[in-house]
Amino acid sequence: RLLARHPILLDELTRTAASFTATDWAEERRLLAGECAALGDDTERLMDLLRHFKQRHVLRLSIADVEGELPVMALSDELSALADLLLDVVLGFAGRAVFGGDGLSPPPGFAVVGYGKLGGKELGYGSDLDIVFLYDESRNDEAEKLARVAQRVNTWLTSHTAAGVLYETDLRLRPDGAAGLMVSSFPSFRDYQAKRAWTWEHQALTRARYCAGDAALGERFERLRREILSAPRDGAKLRAEIVAMRDKMRGEVKADSRDLKHVAGGVIDLEFAVQALVLAESGRHPSLLDNKGNHQLLNRAGEMGIVPKEVAAAAAEAYLALRARTHAASLNDEEHPLLAEGELAAERAAVQALWKAVFG
Structure with missing residues (x-):
């Protein structure tokens, strides 16, 4: 199906190695950054580039999967690492559109948290991304702009271009679900989890993790996650x-x-x-x-x-x-x-x- 929709991947098929080797995602990120830089701020071409990047890797992984060279858990690890990389790249471009800059790094004090299969590093080929956006309280004065960053991230992921869609997303696991704000300050997220979250939301938190953006904020999230999950319960x-x-x-x-x-x-x-x-x-x-x-x-x-x-x-x-x-x-x-x-x-x-x- 992937080849039928995107014949350009036939070249990748002929280059695929006879045996699978684990992906060096840091090197892939470096190479992708170079390709992105060559396209400047051409959003449409950048979107297509990211989609082709994903499709090439999914094709390579699926071949290894079919040939029995990639165990189930290793496959999901690879697919999850691919999603993390693309989230970080997309976050950089979304930040550039709102705050300026070169787009090579995400805006400070802003992080993407993955839930579900993404959070548990158990992604499948067609998995949606369950994501929540957090920002550091030091950026409270820029909450409106950060909400625009989050919206642009979602647009970059879900827009249908000539190269297809990057990922479908589900943003309903944020505090107060679909009725809640697109982005949450860390203190408001902490208070929600401690005082108002339902049991099913704590179930979801068992599989949540920092995926992209500000690593220090990601560490704060992980400490909070452990605190909430280990709280005494009946x-x-x-x-x-x-x-x-x-x-x-x-x-x-x-x-x-x-x-x-x-x-x-x-x-x-x-x-x-x-x-x-x-x-x-x-x-x-x-x-x-x-x-x-x-x-x-x-x-x-x-x-x-x-x-x-x-x-x-x-x-x-x-x-x-x-x-x-x-x-x-x-x-x-x-x-x-x-x-x-x-x-x-x-x-x-x-x-x-x-x-x-x-x-x-």
């Missing part, structure tokens, strides 16, 4: 709220009962179980605060005896199988992959055993 109440949210989702989603994401023992069930473990246990087990992905967190929970080790290990391996199926579906242009009769039955049973161990 375990029984927490689990009841998460189960209620999962039941509500099942009632609201009009999906086929075989849908890989929503099926019993599917991806969402596993993610909710891991999020419950982080929120309930990270105060006593700080290593669960590390944003290392569901697979590693499950294994840690098993090693620490929070859930039976064999249950955690089986669920962790099941998660890899579910993710591999998701990647394959994306390559085959399946928007909502459906499981065949009996497909991944053992893996789904492992996830259901985890659910029982966590929620009873």
Whole structure:
């Protein structure tokens, strides 16, 4: 599909190495910066350049994936690093449009936080980017301009050009959701998380991380994330709220009962179980605060005896199988992959055993 839409990538196909080597993203950033500099401030051509850059790398990664040279987690690491790089580049151009400058570096005191699959470094080929924009309180007087930066970032990502779209985005995880401000000062974000956020928003925070922009602000965010997640909670109440949210989702989603994401023992069930473990246990087990992905967190929970080790290990391996199926579906242009009769039955049973161990 990618080649059909963008024949220019055929040249990349002929240059792809016989065996995959991990990407030097710092070097790729340097090379991309040179290509961008040659285009000056021609926004349309810069947008197309970034889209072709992404498409070349996705093609290279998909070839390695199909040939079995790239494990599931390594593939997602690469796709997530690609997204981080492009977010940082786009943020630089958005900052230039509002504040001036050369566009080679993002504006100070402004950061992009990734949630969901981006935040957990578990991106797939067609994943949206769940992002939140934060700014340092030292820039309160420029809040309106920073909101324009955020809007321009979103436009750069989502605009449809001759080269396609860079990424679809979801900005609804910001404080107060779609009704909230496009950008949040760090103090207002901190207060929201501490005083007004719902349990499901803290679930989302388990998979959040700094992705682009001001690194010092990113470090402040990570310290806050750990503080919020490790706060004391009533375990029984927490689990009841998460189960209620999962039941509500099942009632609201009009999906086929075989849908890989929503099926019993599917991806969402596993993610909710891991999020419950982080929120309930990270105060006593700080290593669960590390944003290392569901697979590693499950294994840690098993090693620490929070859930039976064999249950955690089986669920962790099941998660890899579910993710591999998701990647394959994306390559085959399946928007909502459906499981065949009996497909991944053992893996789904492992996830259901985890659910029982966590929620009873």
